[in-house]
Amino acid sequence: MAQGTTIGRVAPTVARRSGAALPEMIKDAALFALVTLGLAIPVVAYRTDLGQGTGLELTGRWGLVAGLCAAVFVLRLAQRLVLGEVSRRRDIRTLAEAESTAPARVARPGRIIGPLTLVVALTLPLLAALGSGGLSEGRYWIDLGILILTYVMLGWGLNIVVGLAGLLDLGYVAFYAVGAYSYALLSTVFGLSFWVCLPLAGLFAAGFGVLLGFPVLRLRGDYLAIVTLAFGEIIRLVLINWVDFSGGSAGLSSIPRASFFGIPFTAGEGGFANVFGLAFNPMHRVVFLYYLILVLALVTNLVTLRMRRLPLGRAWEALREDEIACRSLGIDTTITKLSAFALGAMFAGFAGSFFAVRQGFVSPESFNFLESAIILAIVVLGGMGSQLGVAVAAIAMVGAPELLRNLGFLKAVFGEGFDPNEYRLLLFGLAMVAMMVWRPRGLISERTPSVRLGARAR
Amino acid sequence: MSVAGINVLVDETRAQAAEAKAPLLSVRGVSAYYGSIRALKGVDIDVNEGEIVALIGANGAGKSTLMMTIFGQPQAREGTITFAGQDITKLPTHEIARLNLAQSPEGRRIFSRMTVRENLQMGAAVNGGKHFAEDLERMCTLFPRLKERIDQRGGTMSGGEQQMLAIARALMSRPRLLMLDEPSLGLAPLVVKQIFSTVRELNRTEGLTVFIVEQNAYHALKLAHRGYVMVTGTVTMSGTGQALLDDPQVKAAYLEGGQH
Numbered sequence: 001m002a003q004g005t006t007i008g009r010v011a012p013t014v015a016r017r018s019g020a021a022l023p024e025m026i027k028d029a030a031l032f033a034l035v036t037l038g039l040a041i042p043v044v045a046y047r048t049d050l051g052q053g054t055g056l057e058l059t060g061r062w063g064l065v066a067g068l069c070a071a072v073f074v075l076r077l078a079q080r081l082v083l084g085e086v087s088r089r090r091d092i093r094t095l096a097e098a099e100s101t102a103p104a105r106v107a108r109p110g111r112i113i114g115p116l117t118l119v120v121a122l123t124l125p126l127l128a129a130l131g132s133g134g135l136s137e138g139r140y141w142i143d144l145g146i147l148i149l150t151y152v153m154l155g156w157g158l159n160i161v162v163g164l165a166g167l168l169d170l171g172y173v174a175f176y177a178v179g180a181y182s183y184a185l186l187s188t189v190f191g192l193s194f195w196v197c198l199p200l201a202g203l204f205a206a207g208f209g210v211l212l213g214f215p216v217l218r219l220r221g222d223y224l225a226i227v228t229l230a231f232g233e234i235i236r237l238v239l240i241n242w243v244d245f246s247g248g249s250a251g252l253s254s255i256p257r258a259s260f261f262g263i264p265f266t267a268g269e270g271g272f273a274n275v276f277g278l279a280f281n282p283m284h285r286v287v288f289l290y291y292l293i294l295v296l297a298l299v300t301n302l303v304t305l306r307m308r309r310l311p312l313g314r315a316w317e318a319l320r321e322d323e324i325a326c327r328s329l330g331i332d333t334t335i336t337k338l339s340a341f342a343l344g345a346m347f348a349g350f351a352g353s354f355f356a357v358r359q360g361f362v363s364p365e366s367f368n369f370l371e372s373a374i375i376l377a378i379v380v381l382g383g384m385g386s387q388l389g390v391a392v393a394a395i396a397m398v399g400a401p402e403l404l405r406n407l408g409f410l411k412a413v414f415g416e417g418f419d420p421n422e423y424r425l426l427l428f429g430l431a432m433v434a435m436m437v438w439r440p441r442g443l444i445s446e447r448t449p450s451v452r453l454g455a456r457a458r
Numbered sequence: 459m460s461v462a463g464i465n466v467l468v469d470e471t472r473a474q475a476a477e478a479k480a481p482l483l484s485v486r487g488v489s490a491y492y493g494s495i496r497a498l499k500g501v502d503i504d505v506n507e508g509e510i511v512a513l514i515g516a517n518g519a520g521k522s523t524l525m526m527t528i529f530g531q532p533q534a535r536e537g538t539i540t541f542a543g544q545d546i547t548k549l550p551t552h553e554i555a556r557l558n559l560a561q562s563p564e565g566r567r568i569f570s571r572m573t574v575r576e577n578l579q580m581g582a583a584v585n586g587g588k589h590f591a592e593d594l595e596r597m598c599t600l601f602p603r604l605k606e607r608i609d610q611r612g613g614t615m616s617g618g619e620q621q622m623l624a625i626a627r628a629l630m631s632r633p634r635l636l637m638l639d640e641p642s643l644g645l646a647p648l649v650v651k652q653i654f655s656t657v658r659e660l661n662r663t664e665g666l667t668v669f670i671v672e673q674n675a676y677h678a679l680k681l682a683h684r685g686y687v688m689v690t691g692t693v694t695m696s697g698t699g700q701a702l703l704d705d706p707q708v709k710a711a712y713l714e715g716g717q718h
Contacts, residue, residue: 324563330552
């Protein structure tokens with residue numbers, strides 16, 4: 001009863017709000033058109049052509065300008081109308097929900113999407129082979145899968161630092177670089193195998209994580225971000241300038257390829273195909289690499305999920321919420337922060353050595369600030385602390401640009417010289433702005449409690 | 459063997475007796491600074507086992523600073539702070555907390571994105587969550603409102619519920635001394651009453667020692683056995699709660715306008 005009357009009382013005001021606003025919407029749309037006009041005059045209104053002599057000739061294009069303004073006007077009006085309706089419905093719905101399900105109703109988008117993503121990830125090589133009619137033909141998809149999974153893993157690793165412990169790290173790629181160079185140097189100089197180098201690379205990266213952690217223990221937020229940014233640049237610049245050690249900007253090449261636990265992926269005697277009685281196919285190595293990064297990423301995920309239930313993981317989350325309260329509850333914030341830095345860095349180190357073994361070549365070019373920014377964007381878009389969100393965001397951020405390659409039909413619309421790939425960063429920016437407007441707290445902003453009713457209290 | 463054992467026992471009882479006589483918390487000549495500003499100017503305060511002690515004073519008198527100084531942040535530059543016979547003046551905050559000295563800080567500082575249960579778990583972190591289930595049950599009886607909201611995010615609760623959570627979180631460590639910083643801040647009078655009566659109850663039934671910092675002088679002095687009045691970084695008056703309530707100076711300065 002009470003519920004019904006509340007809605008009844010509120011609904012008319014909501015309706016009035018969007019209903020009476022039509023003149024206001026037209027005014028708003030007109031304003032948008034005016035701004036478009038203002039922008040169009042210097043940019044679109046005149047085309048400059050090379051004249052007969054040496055000067056330029058201006059050709060007026062006022063029809064185009066008018067068309068643009070009209071289009072903006074109509075689009076804005078439509079947007080307002082549609083959005084108004086949507087938000088009106090949502091208002092009513094949330095009101096109703098707030099009334100009826102007041103106690104904690106935890107939405108779990110992970111229930112379907114999570115397992116589905118996992119199944120697709122596990123069977124991707126098969127799907128790719130079936131979809132493109134052969135393992136070799138499906139290589140593009142498997143390579144893309146490897147790329148995405150690398151970023152998923154990096155995102156999950158950074159999620160420990162940023163999402164759980166709340167320490168804004170803009171130099172995460174430094175640890176990725178440490179991992180990659182660890183493998184590159186250990187394998188080329190000392191001839192160690194990948195499986196020996198992998199834990200070592202993780203250890204080195206974790207060490208660097210602690211190294212970064214110490215000076216920034218007392219910093220938070222913006223200040224921490226600046227120092228971590230500088231740290232990332234320092235590592236990169238050292239790699240560029242310490243030529244004797246790292247090969248400088250030329251990088252290190254001919255890094256040993258991955259082997260199947262000691263069995264190389266070669267065509268001849270003793271190769272992988274030979275040992276297992278298969279026909280040689282260079283794709284074996286690619287598929288192996290795919291599953292390798294999948295396992296590494298899943299390990300990252302499992303460790304993070306497990307950590308969240310342990311006292312240390314809970315301390316990370318508490319640290320993100322309130323450092324002073326943490327200390328007054330007897331939590332050693334030094335250990336807590338350093339462990340978050342170290343563990344996050346360790347996974348970046350693993351990912352880095354995977355990167356090196358996959359590419360067979362590392363150079364400082366691969367570890368610039370844009371990489372850090374992309375990984376951070378993945379964590380933030382995913383919704384700070386949500387494991388599934390990070391995975392979805394990584395697929396969107398790394399996979400979506402790939403889609404642009406396949407949008408050939410756009411050429412028909414915008415002319416032959418149109419290459420959608422050139423608009424990658426523009427679309428990237430647009431997507432970011434759209435996210436900020438519609439999902440400011442990330443794709444999956446719901447935090448899953450580490451314990452819930454019915455679960456065994458620890 | 460047995461004689462030695464008895465000796466140890468005797469020593470222990472002696473130590474306990476000495477400790478019982480000495481105040482549980484003793485603040486001696488403590489000065490603290492924010493940069494070059496001297497916020498505490500030689501403060502002396504004692505809290506005995508089993509007592510409720512209130513510290514009242516106006517805004518900016520240094521009440522919360524004293525509370526934070528006891529907890530080592532900022533550390534006292536002069537003077538000593540002893541808790542249960544141990545000098546804690548230079549200990550880092552988290553180690554002080556591990557001595558079973560619990561604090562419900564000013565502004566509550568609950569973990570707003572974590573659930574009530576998780577907040578309480580954090581409170582039990584000091585003793586490794588040994589008695590967690592038992593203590594959780596106890597908090598639910600003490601604060602039935604928290605039981606209703608056990609899986610709700612802390613930040614979505616009302617101010618009063620958040621304050622209850624802050625106190626419950628502090629109690630989860632089974633403290634010897636509970637320090638409350640402005641528990642009445644921004645709460646409805648009825649809720650304040652409720653919280654204060656819970657504190658009194660805990661003191662009466664379990665002998666919990668409480669040190670409470672309050673601007674709400676009337677309620678705090680009513681609750682407390684003893685009280686201190688603080689003005690610009692120094693303790694100017696002390697006495698039993700009732701004596702302070704009756705004091706004309708206290709009345710004029712802190713209880714003007716009658717009962718709060």
